[in-house]
Amino acid sequence: MGINRVESLVYGVDDIEKCTRFLDDWGLEKRDSGKSGATFATLENQTFIVKDINDASLPQPCEDGPTVREVVWGVDSQASLEVIGAELAKDRDVTEAVDGSLHCYDELGIGIGFQVEDVVEIEEEAPVLNFNRFVPRLNETIEKTQEIRTRPYRIGHVVYNFPKEFREKAVNFYTERLGFRITDAVTNMGDFMQCEGSTYHHNWFLSHRGNRVMFNHVAFEVKDLEQIILGGKYMRERDWDTSRNPGRHNLGSNLHWYFKCPCGGEIEYFSDMDRMDENWQTRYWDEPPVINFWKADVIS
Numbered sequence: 001m002g003i004n005r006v007e008s009l010v011y012g013v014d015d016i017e018k019c020t021r022f023l024d025d026w027g028l029e030k031r032d033s034g035k036s037g038a039t040f041a042t043l044e045n046q047t048f049i050v051k052d053i054n055d056a057s058l059p060q061p062c063e064d065g066p067t068v069r070e071v072v073w074g075v076d077s078q079a080s081l082e083v084i085g086a087e088l089a090k091d092r093d094v095t096e097a098v099d100g101s102l103h104c105y106d107e108l109g110i111g112i113g114f115q116v117e118d119v120v121e122i123e124e125e126a127p128v129l130n131f132n133r134f135v136p137r138l139n140e141t142i143e144k145t146q147e148i149r150t151r152p153y154r155i156g157h158v159v160y161n162f163p164k165e166f167r168e169k170a171v172n173f174y175t176e177r178l179g180f181r182i183t184d185a186v187t188n189m190g191d192f193m194q195c196e197g198s199t200y201h202h203n204w205f206l207s208h209r210g211n212r213v214m215f216n217h218v219a220f221e222v223k224d225l226e227q228i229i230l231g232g233k234y235m236r237e238r239d240w241d242t243s244r245n246p247g248r249h250n251l252g253s254n255l256h257w258y259f260k261c262p263c264g265g266e267i268e269y270f271s272d273m274d275r276m277d278e279n280w281q282t283r284y285w286d287e288p289p290v291i292n293f294w295k296a297d298v299i300s
């Protein structure tokens with residue numbers, strides 16, 4: 001199907017000024033902002049759009065209050081976009097916007113869209129770490145990192161909760177109709193999925209532990225643990241609230257720090273996620289392994 005990444009998230013919010021300030025602090029690039037909404041972007045050019053909750057152009061919400069109104073997926077070509085459109089039009093209304101993007105709803109009633117991706121390739125050096133006899137940085141110092149703002153590279157994944165009875169049809173829609181792969185399937189939690197062109201452990205996680213359909217969180221990749229800590233510290237200094245302490249997940253292995261997001265749900269900085277391709281064998285679990293949240297009151 002040629003789906004490579006999350007291309008855009010569109011939110012309906014009740015306090016545009018507050019959301020704009022939050023996303024500025026989060027480190028995203030502000031493309032435009034005003035009374036009726038704002039557009040921010042990651043370094044790899046995925047957009048985070050906020051609009052007024054009553055904006056008539058927004059797709060229908062799956063829950064009350066500020067939340068994500070549409071998850072837009074980036075595909076590799078116009079040909080792939082047409083294949084997706086033809087597939088989904090078999091059993092639902094698919095509308096085409098003037099820019100050629102396609103829009104509909106998934107099996108849970110979540111607004112979804114598709115457009116040809118517009119990737120900005122970032123020139124970046126690999127993380128370098130001196131450890132014991134492994135010394136890639138001999139006779140070199142590092143720059144003064146405390147003054148560097150955390151700038152998220154990409155939207156890595158999006159997570160929704162929903163009631164368990166919808167698990168099969170909700171997940172099958174993505175795996176059978178859109179080519180997603182399940183990396184970890186947990187009977188009493190949910191299904192971690194990667195889109196076809198991605199090696200990230202998950203770009204899309206459907207957690208069937210909810211009593212209703214609700215947006216859970218969006219996660220932004222940063223370079224390393226230091227960038228997570230510096231970004232989180234910057235947010236805390238501006239009185240934004242931590243929702244889950246820093247730690248390392250077991251499924252996905254990503255380092256993380258979560259905040260409450262005024263746009264809806266939570267928002268996560270993450271780094272060092274497991275990467276796998278189509279050769280990975282799906283793992284099946286009854287219960288999820290325990291998540292390692294560090295006791296980090298000093299910084300949270």
Ligand SMILES: [Fe+2]
Pocket residue numbers: 157159217218219268
């Ligand atoms: Fe996450």
